[in-house]
Each structure stands twice: as C-alpha cells, then as structure tokens.
Amino acid sequence: MNATLFSAVAGTSFSTLAADEQAPSAKSKLLEVIQITARKRVENAQEVPVAVSALQGDNLDAYSSAGMDIRFMNAKIPSLSIESSFGRSFPRFYVRGLGNTDFDLNASQPVSLVVDEVVQENAILKGFPVFDVARVEVLRGPQGTLFGRNTPAGLVKFDTVKPSQDFDGYGSVSYGSRGAVDFEGAVGGALTDRLSTRVSVLWQDKDDYIDNRAPGFEQKDALGGYTDQAARIQFLYEGDDFTGLFNYHIRDMDGSPIAFRANVIKQGSNDLVDGYEHDVVFHDAASRATQQVDSQGASLKLEWDLANHTITSISAWESAEIYSRADIDGGYGGYSINDVPVAMGPGFIPFSSESADGIPEHDQYTQELRLSSNFAGDLNYQVGLFYFDEALTIENYSYDTAANGALNGYVIQQQDTKAWAVFGSVDYTFTDDFKVTAGLRYSDDEKEFSANRTLSPAGGGALFLTENPSDDHISWDISSNYKINDDVNWYARIANSFRAPSIQGRILFGDEVTVAKSETVTSYETGIKSDVLDGRGRVNATVFYYQMDDQQLTAVGGGANFNRLVNADKTTGYGFELDTEWVLTDELNATFNLSYNKTELKDNDLAVAVCAQCTVKDPTFQVPGAFGPEDRAILDGNSLPHAPEWISNLTLRYTKELAGGDFFAYTDISYRSEIDFFLYESVEFEGKSLLETGLRAGYAWAEGDYEYEVSAFVRNMFDEQQVIGAIDFNNNTGMVNEERYIGAEFKVKFY
Template identity: 50%
Template sequence: MKKLHTARFNRAGLLVSVPAVLLASAIGNNAMAQDATDEANEGALEEVIVTATKRVENIQDIPISITALNQSQIEQMSAGVPDIRFMNARVGNLTIESSFGRVFPRFYIRGYGNTDFDLNASQPVSYVVDEVVQENPILKGFPVFDVERIEVLRGPQGSLFGRNTPAGIVKLDSVKPVDVPDGYFRASYGTYNAARMEGAFGTGFGNGWSTRFSLLYMHQDDWVDNGYTGEKDAYSGFDEWAARLQLAYDNGGDFRALFNVHYRDLDGSAILFRANIIEPGSNGLNEEYYDRDTVYFDGQNTQELTQWGGFAKLEWDIAGLTLTSITGYENVELFSRGDIDGGFGGCFVVDECGPGFIPFDAETADGMPDHRQWTQEFRLTSHNDGGFNWIAGFFYFNEKFTIDTINYSTLFGGDVNGLVEQQQKTKAYAFFGSGTYDINEQWRLGAGIRYSHDEKDYWAERYLSPLSFLDVPPLGPIYADPDDDKVTWDVTANYFQNDDINWYARIATGFRAPSIQGRLLFGDTVSVAESETSTSYEGGVKMLMAGGKVRVNFNLFTYKVDDAQLTAVGGEANFNQVINADKVKGKGFELDLQAQLTPNLLISYSMGYTDTEIRDDNLAVAGCGAPCTVTDPPGDVAGSYLINGNPLPQAPKITSNLIVDWSKQLASGAIYFQGDWVYRSKINFVLYEAKEYRGKSLSEIGLRVGYRFGEGNHDLSVFGRNISDRERNIYTIDFNNLTGIINEPRTWGVEYAWRY
C-alpha cells in the first residue's frame, strides 16, 4: 500500500514540477538579470481584482484560496458551443458534470459535491451570478457570455454567503454598462454545423445613465444516429438563445443603481445514455456495443427549458458607509425526457433487445412546470483607510417549485405508466457580519459570523406506479417539514512579509440545510437528510516575483464534514435516497501560477490535489443491479455494501490545467497562439467501489491560432477542442446494465470577432 500511495504522490509531484521548472526559469532568466527597482513594472502581470469578500480587492490580499479567470481565458476555454461544463478541471480542485447535459450542472470543489440528479437536489457548492445566488441546479446552467470574470472560492464561505456553501462558491460577474460606446461581436462555425453568434452593445445616454444589451445564439446539428430505427443524425443537436439587458445609474453622487433582466431558451436533445458500453470486469469501453456516432433507442430523447429573471442593486453612500440592497428574482421551466436504459426492448418482456442485455425498458422524464425564487440582501459596508473595516447585513431567500416525474411504457406505445408529483417551499433568512483589523502594516486579522435559519415544506404523491401491473398502488401524499438553525464563522490572519508576499491562515465553517429526496416512482419512502456541517483549515502564501512578472499562490488544506449528506442512487431497485454519513474528510493543496516569460509569452497553470475519505463503519448502500464487480465488503442486508474508507464520488485526486498564450507582431497586426491542456485523474462514479464504475483519467487539449488586426479590434482565428479525440466514459448509471455517458468528441471551428 505504501508503494501505491508513493506512486500517486509522485504523479502529483510531477504535475507540480512542470510549472515549477517554468517558474524557476522565469525567476532565473528575468529576475536575477535585472534591477528589480528600475524595471519592476515593465511587462508585469495585471492585477487580478475580485469581489470574493463583497468588496473590490486584489486577489493577492485575500486570505482565501481563489482562482479567477478573465475574459480572454474564458473565451479560449469556451470556444465553440459548450455549456458551463467547459470549466470542468480548468481550475484546480474544481470539477463539473451532468447527467442532464446542458442543464443541471453539478459542481464539486475539493472533491465535495452532490451526485443527486433529482430537481430539488441541494449542492454544497453555491453558484452566484452578479451577486444573486442561483439555488436550484437548473438555474446554474445559464450560458456563459459577456462575462468579465469567474471566481472560484474554495472552502466554506458560510459567513458572507451563508447556507449551502460548505464546499465553496463559483461566482460570475457579467460585463457592466459604462458611459461610453463599448461592445463586441463574435461569430463562429464548426463541426456538426455548430454555429455561435454573440454580441453586446453598451453606451451612456447622459445624466449618469448607461445601458448594455448582450445576446447569444448557439446551434448544433444532430449528429448521432439511431441504429435501432435507422434514423441518421437523430440526436445531440440543439438551439439555444440567451439575452441580458442592464441599466445603470451613477452620476458621481451618493446613489448608484444597476438593473438587470435576463432570459434563456433551450430546445434540443437530452444527454445520451449508452447501454452496456462498459467492458465487464474493467472500466474500459466495450467495443462490441460502443460506437460514438450511434445509439440504439426505442424511446424519445428531448429537452426544453425556458428561464428568466432579474435583479435590482441599489447603493447609497451614507456618512462614510455604503448601504447596499440587492433584490433578485428567478424563474425556470424544464421538461427533459430520455431513454434511460440506453437501448431498445426489454429482455424480460420481449425477445428483441439490445445492445447487449436490457432487462426491461426505462424511459423517464423530469419536469419543472412551476418554479420561482426571490432573494433580498441588505448590507452595510465601511470604508476606513486601514484600522478596522466591516460588513454587516441581512439575507432572505424564498423558493417554491413543482416537480413532475414521469415514466413511459416504451414497449407498449409510449403511454404514461408512472407519475409522481413533488412540491417544495423553502424559506431561509440570515444575519451576518465580517470584519478585518490591521494591527500594523504587516499583520491583519479577520473574523466573520452568520446566523442562518432554513425551513422547508414538502409533499410528494404517486398518482400512478410503473409497477401497477404488480398491484403496486398509488401513494401519498407524504409530507416532510425539516428546519434548522446554524451559526457559521471564520477566522483569518494575514502576514504581509512585504509588498509582494502574503502569508495567510484561515479556519472556516459552513453548513448545508436539510435535504429531501422523494423520487417515488420505484420506492415508497421519502428520505430526509439532516443538516451537514463542515470545518476547514487552510494555510498558504501568495507571491509576486520577478518584478511582478510571476504570480504564485499556493495553499494546503484539510477539512471535515460531520453528518455528510450523500446520495445513494441506482441499485437493482433503481431507487434514489439521501443519507447521512458520520464523517467525510479531505486534505490536499492548490497551486496557481502565472508567468510572463517573455513580452510575447504568458503561461498560466492551475493544479489541485485532493484526497477524500468517507468515515462511517456501519454505512452500507445498495450495489449495482448489473453484473458488476464490487470490491467493497458486503453489508448486513443482501445486495448492500459497506462504503467506509471509500473516496467521495466524482472526486479526482488531481486536477490540472495549463494555458499557453503567445503572440508576435506581423505586418500591421499580430499573429497569436493559445493552447490549453486539462487533466483530471481517475474518479469513482458512485459511493461503493466497483471495477466497472471507476472512471479512467481524462486529458484534453484545446488550441486557437489567429490573427488580430485593425489596431487589435478585429480577430480571425481557427480553434479546436479535444483535438486528440480522447474518448472516455464520464458518467455511469449503476442500474441493471452497464450504461454510461461519453465525453464530447473532437471539434474544429473558425471564428471572427470585432470589438469596439
């Protein structure tokens, strides 16, 4: 075992050593050969300004592990027509996956997330857009466009951001209106007739008023054949629109305002489940049944979504303080239907079935016909020049939605043979405060505290069971009304060794409110998980070197989650429930660096290492219904397995991303090259361990080659994603057949961009 652990550590060390060599080269070639005083700012990296503490601050001064992506990096990573999952592993210790496709992304920070696929699933990673939390997972799929910055805050953020942030936050800030004409237009075309057009226009119109309108359209043709029906190009296409309108007021006085409305419409194919694509006894692809370009469906596969919302942010400067009010509203409607068994027929019912063994048909739909969320935050912020600074506020959250879960009898005309309705109302409020005190020029101490109250009212009713032919009756309504109060806090310390080096330490707590799972199609119980609480310890250093040409941020962390909420999915009964484990522990590190190696060459590297472990001696979950090879010890109940000591699902030990940005003057413009490489190590798909449900490591390469001209306002480029065409199973359903989901194929495209 020691040898195995050493090998794993060495792999992590290798990934660290590559940028370390670049760093040493940068320091040796740039720092030591120059006078730091005379040339400190020549070719230096730009400051990274973030709002992670609800203030505008330099990322180097904040005692939190943060990675920020700027517009250029976002545009490189999101070339083509991707969804939010383009960020998967693009930041150290951040992963994103989905079993719904372009909707319902699931976020994980430091291996800590939630694999639950029900539409009321709560996640320990919060998603915040323009200071408004997007609570329901469906809201988190809004397309990324005209975005100024993405910030990833690792570790509990309970003091300032509250409930459901014990793992961290992904925070987006859109480009805001300015009082001069400003905007851009981008258009691209590529593989599978993938087309993207987006643009923004903003201007001021006097007396402190300005506006900005942003629009996005993405399209992709169907390109996956249905081998069962013989239909060519049947699946994987979509049409998607999104828009954002902002109106701002700032005349230089004591009052400022920002108003925002946004809209999204999606119509296309749901994600494709592929039956028996995993080789029994291994985690490789089964070449007998797997073909990336073909599936074998006898059911439907469609997805429709409409989302809109808005917010009003009002600010008043009063006696050296700023009073901020943010009122947000979100609404979404979704219908997603898929052939979940990934094949055709049902071998227990009809003679014809495949590919491979399909015991019985499984075609289901999840709908959210009614959803609304509104939030209100008031906060008061001080602006003292040194000494003591503070933020205090109040937050209110109100959400209500309906979920329809539908089962279809694929073998008998596609009629509805199962129907469950769930309704959930959530109310939450919190009081919070946070402050920092500068003891002297080198030492700064900080602390924050938050009191949160969360309550849910829930009911579920099964109107029709898919097993009614076995005399399984309707059920319910079943009620649940969990509530809880928690106090979360954090304590931080900064030691500014000099203007370029900041040592810090942080202890923080977070909590996730009680969660409910009521997927009653094939089960008769509603499961309720108690609140989980997390405590994180973190220490690190943030450095600028080589006259500001090199930025290095490094930290170590360890965390513990008590009463950890886990999701047990699948099994032979295809039943989903939330459970509590005694503890989950994690430890690791993060490294972010940027190096301006030459005036024409910028290197950016982000890497994370996380080791997670479930600790509960007696916790057992149902195993797979398919003939898989479980390696965990059996539990007391037949078909169950003990998961003590297992890693969290979807928690790779290593995530790593390298971006190379090179440019050179050519004629009246500049030719440039941008390349990015992303890697994540192997993962476990479910709570128990089985040979088939262990995802292989995945690495992908993207590139862009282009030419900027017209004083840099015009840009023509060619781009590629996953250019090595790596094929991997990235998600598994542990239910009766070895069904999986495949990563996106290699794509190419051309793009024109104009900025003014």
C-alpha cells in the same frame, strides 16, 4: 459531454489572470494586478486570505466561446470539477471533492453559484449560458459567513459586464464540427448623462448528428443537437451618491438530452466496448427524447454612498422551467409485447427504462440588505440581512416503452423553502503587515414538502407523503494575512459552515421520502501568495484539511431506479493547490496549475445498494429485497464520488507582431485522475483518467475604433474518449465525453 472538454484557447490562467485591456499589438512584460470581490469588497487577489481563483476579460471570453456551456471550467481551476447527466442543463459542481451526484431536480449542492450577487439555488438556474461576463471567481472552502447556508465546499461567482457611459460592444461568430454555430454579442452606452444601458445576446445551435440503429427504430440524426438562446438587458443609473442597476435575463433552450449508451463499458473492465462509435446509439425511445429549458430573472441593486458607509440593497427574482425525457436504459428490448419477448441489445437489457423529469413552476425570491463601512482607519466592517423564498414544483414521469411510450407512472413533488440570515464581518489592521478578519452568520431554514404519486409503474399504487424539516446554524470564520515582504503574503483561515436539510422525494419506484439532516464542516487552510521575478511570475500555494460531520450523500440507483438520501458520520479531506503564471519572454507566457484532493468516508455502519451487473470491489453483505436478496456495499474508507485526486492544467501562449497586427497561438493541456461514479467502488464504474489537449491559432489587428480577430481551433485534439458518467440500476449504461471538435471564429470589438 462538454464537461470534460478543454478549451483550445489557453492564453491565460484560471487562477490568477486579469483582463488584457490593451490593443492587440501592445505587450506587457509584467503580470496584471487582479481585482476581485470575493469578500464583497474590491480587493487585490494576492492580499485576500481566501483560496480564490479568478478569470476575467478577453481571456474568459475565449474560454467560454464557440458553443461551450458552463462546464468549460471543469478541471481548469484547481480542485474544481463539473459534470452533468442532463447535458447542457443541471451542472453539478465539486470543490475539493465535495459535491452531490443526485440527479433529482430537487437536489441541493454544497457548491453555490452566485451570478451578479444573486444566488442561483436550483440546479437548472446554474446552467444559464456564460456570455458577456466580466469576471469569474472560484472561492474554495466554506463560504458560509458572507454567502450563506449551502456553501460548505465553496462557491462559483460570476459578474457580468455592466453598462457604462462609454459606447462599446462586440460580436463573434464561430462554426464548428457537426454543424455547430455560436453567435454572441453585446452593445452598450449612455442614454442620458446619468443613465446607461447594455444589451447582450447569445445564440448557439448544433444539428442532431447521432444516428439510432436499434432494429425497427432506425433513424438518422436522432440525437445530439440543440438550440440555446439567451439575452440580458441592464440599465445603470449613476447619481451623485446613489447608483441603481436593473438586470433582466432570459434563456430558451430546445434540444436533446445527453446520450445514454447501454453496455458501453466492457464487463470486468472500465474500457469502452470494441467498435464504439460516438455518433451511434441503439435506443427504442430515441424518437421521444427531448429537453426544453426556459428560465428568466430580474434583479435590482441599489447602493447609497454615505460619508463613511455604503448601504446596498439587492432584490431579485429567478424562475426556471424544464422538461427532459430520455431513454435511460440506453438500449432496446427488455420487454414483451403480447407475451412475445422483444429482441434486446446492445448486450443484456434486464428491463426497459424510459422516464422524464420536469419543473412546470418555480419561483425564487431573494433580498439582501447590507451596510459596509469605509473608514480610513484600522477597523472596517460589514453587517447585513438576507431573505430567501423558493416555491418549487417537480414532476416525475415513467413511460411504458413497450406501449409506444404510454404514461405508466407519475409523481408530483412540491416544496416551499424559506430561509433568513443575519451576518457580519470585521476587518482589523494590527500593523501595516498584519491584518485579521472575523465573520459570523446566523441562518434559519425551513422546508415544507409533499410528494404525491398518482400512478405507479411498479404496481405500488397511489401514495402521498409529507416532510417538514427545519434547522438553524451559526457559521463563522477567522482569517489572517501577513505581508512577509512586498512580494509575498502568507495567510491562514479557519471556517465553519453548513448545508441545510435536504429532501429526496422521487418516489416513482420507491415508497419512501428520505430526509438528510444538516451537514456541517470545519476547514483549516494556510497558504502563500507571491509575485516573483520582479513581477514576471506568480506562485500561489495552499494546503488544507477539513472534517465534515453528517455529510449529505445520495445513494443513486443500485438494483432499483430509486434515490435515497443518507448522512455519513464523518468525512475528511486534505490536499494542496498550486497556481503559477509566468512571463517567459516578451512573446511567450505560461501557466501551470495543480491540485491534490484526498477524501475519505468514515462510517462503519453506512452501506448502500450496488449495481445490477458490475463488479463491486467493496465488501458486501445481503439484505432481503422485494425480488430476493440484495447486496449492500460497505462504504467506510471510500473516497467521494466524482472527486479526482489530481487536477492539472498547463497553458502556453505565443504572440508575435506581424504586419501591423499579432499572430497568436495558444495550447492547453488538462488532466484529471480517476474518479468513482458512485459511492461504492466497482471495476466498471471507475472513470479513467482523462488527458485532453486544445489548440487555437489566429491573427488579430486593429483599424480605427475596431479590433478584429480571426482564428481556427481544435478541442480534444487527440479525440480522447472515456466514460465520464453512468447509470447503474439496469445495465452498464454510460455517458461519454465529447469527441474532437474543430472550428473557426471571427470576432470584432468596437468603441
């Protein structure tokens, strides 16, 4: 999985790095000023009272190039981790330990993704490839005032490169391990004196390389490949006091799902089994495994600049479709044909599990209208309205592997969500050194949901269930920024936000639709943002504490292949984040980032079903079940799943003028500590700490209006492989991070 791969291009910090707009041979002894839009205004990142990390320009291109999907940011930004059990689609984001492990296509997340000021609510939308992007910002902590209802942990914000009157573009191509090819490019410029356009394209391709060695199902190159294509076209009209920006984007991905591996974890430990091979699986349903993703969307941003105000309207439509089918048990056998048991392996396979999930129809419509003041005095404000409308259809399938994959279970879920909000934010400058911001948002959310099971793999019969949860909430925040001196800013922030009610209706193997009521969070943080050594260094540090009430959690799996939503009474989290960047010499730059997150569930009555074959460390008790007594683990005192306590990243960049160009070498060392895959704690399902290293070296030069770059790179240099995700309801099935990746890239820019 690319989620834990670390980019070999490590020339810049994810926390405080600006674009390098100079020619390859130019050098700067000072760090760049970073301009961000975390509060929907262009501001200096060092003066914004929010824990925000930013990456932009050529360095962002380097990190996200060479076949990487959005998970390239995993463990690169303090307190941010990203993972997926679908592969290149359906990323799950975690900030300061808060996230959602639910793999159902209706799952909500407490970390929002906003692309070009449009929220991407469904998890499939969040997997859109990253290319021709101007800036990425990660806002940690609740962001409910300006950005909405499902941001109690924070948000990730992407802004693509916009059209301009200047003609420019770029193209890059790379080739790497396992026949991976990555091409992306863009070109833009003026159509008239007032109208400009930009077209951006991406094509990523990788051959199937994983062999299937299950007896009777042998197949070379059965899994592991994909073809991912995406494009974006934008038109920008610039009048005297009016601008209009139209954006249309589309994606088509055809590949195979992530490889599930049965009993890949040694019993009684969290080690990979002896003889593990990354390019081998033992599946009896690999020939039917597939994943197709199609998405498209359009937005229209209109902006009027008045004498003292700006009016902004953003209208958007997004749509996604997916079908993903996989051998979930990760092995072969576990069933009988004509009452004759079929040999099973690797290890013990209690039963076969082959399933698929799909979204045949999805439409999301959003509308935002806001008024922002542009006063020259001490007071400024923003007020706005927001509307959200989503229609979603989900299909869940189960297949009988013993009958050559015949359909034996089917559920269709349908959900309509309507939400609206009114919000406002006020900035007041008390003195030149002391500023305060306060914000308020009222949100109203309503869902209409139905789940219709027409075929049951477990003999449960037809079932039709409905739910109609709704809620409203007032989110708020207040923050202050105090300039201690010209180089040091101190800030403090208190914020409250919520996540709207969620529904879990994947009833293939259960007879219950579960609803989680709204979760609310109140967060406290304070920090220092400083420039040191006369602009050659930057040190930003934050400490925080939060309490979440009624946290929405997903009890995934257990002894049965069933997801259930629960609310935890209370969850607390605290920690710190450190971002630093240094110009060590004219030729050597360095960054060092570190975060610590401690999370704890506090609920004496909360218990969930546990795994079928693992070694549970939590206290347990038994309850009656359909097939006998079932164990339940008590969760009080546990940390949250997929919440590493430590995340750290060190980068070094060396550049040397050579023969009219620049030789460069980058290295990146990233670390994340141990994680629990599930709400309960077990020996086998504790992911080990992961330390990975990348290296990139090459040569860059300029000729006329063209800039060229050729490089070689390696990711996961020491081929560190660990289990990074698991399936617990059958055997000790695991998912493993990607192996070492070696490649070369050529890039050209033109003006």
